[in-house]
Amino acid sequence: MSFKQRMLQVREETIVHVVNRLLAEKGFDAMTVDEVAAQVGIAKASLYKHFPSKEDLAAAAMVHVMQQAQDFIRALPADAPPLDNLRAVVRWVLQVKLAGDMPNLPSQNSSLRAALIANRDYMDGLMELSDRLGGWIEAAQAAGALNPELPPIAILYTFFARACDPVVEFLQIGGLFEQAQIVELVLTTCFNGLNAR
Amino acid sequence: MSFKQRMLQVREETIVHVVNRLLAEKGFDAMTVDEVAAQVGIAKASLYKHFPSKEDLAAAAMVHVMQQAQDFIRALPADAPPLDNLRAVVRWVLQVKLAGDMPNLPSQNSSLRAALIANRDYMDGLMELSDRLGGWIEAAQAAGALNPELPPIAILYTFFARACDPVVEFLQIGGLFEQAQIVELVLTTCFNGLNAR
DNA sequence: GTCTATAATCAGATAGAC
């Protein structure tokens, strides 16, 4: 890879990092392209040479977090109980969220949805992630660790939903709990539910 | 109440109804004031005579759903087990959501937050709702029905979060489940968790 | 209170020189 290509790659990584933080902090609608350009330190027109639209910026950030998720998953022990790995992934998601690094996209924005669906990297990453988690879910159900009466897809969605769970922010704003406590609280309600056992 | 006042009240109810539906359908940012005025059937300037800002429109919709929630709660049997009433409230929330009548506000929009906090009706409604649910939560914990190790505030937030739970939409979009099934699935994961029992 | 018309602003995207 040439020097020029390397510079370009570094710049794009910077852009994605800035976008990621802004998406986590204020969400897609409140994030402006001017702001992104200013924080990256380049002109807006230059930004548009790298990414052709605001939606593509968001998609790049999503691809980035999904790659990080896959890196984390690959580092998990393949022979561990599936439930342990699933808990570890959810814990990781909550920690990323608490660190202010989880982009927050409006699920209703249609142009954004279209851009995400049209993005091959995003879709491939989503598929692979779903496959890996789905495999563990079914294995955990077969082992009697996860409720076998729940459709696997519902369990998968419940995991994905932790990435935008407002309970985390609510508990964080209140200031009554440490980050580690919040993680354990949400993990408990997710896996054990609210009922007494 | 005079005829004029009655007309005014009916018109404002129409406005709130339209806003409520649009907020449920597309969220706060994607909803435009032009759209609201068009669907109500009045000019935009007239709309601004009733509500001084877009944020106030959203606040009125929130007050409306909170009043509906309180109506529902008041109709519940006072002598029923607290857990039953809590489950009934969560079920009600999910049904409102599935009916497309639950407004969806971005939790990060600061001007909106300010308008809500400044709105006495909204804050009063939120307080009363929190008090009622909080009472049931503590009673259910004392009775050994809800996990006593969870902070009541975390349980309360977990209930509130059902109002914007993306799992409901995900399952709805997939088309694999009836609305009643979705309600029971989310209720199960909420109260019983994902783990096998 | 309701309307038409318009202000004022902001944000996504682009033109064109270098």
Added chain:
DNA sequence: GTCTATCTGATTATAGAC
């Protein structure tokens, strides 16, 4: 590829007549 300067369209909000 990067910049300055600008376009274009959308959107909140208001002025002023009736």
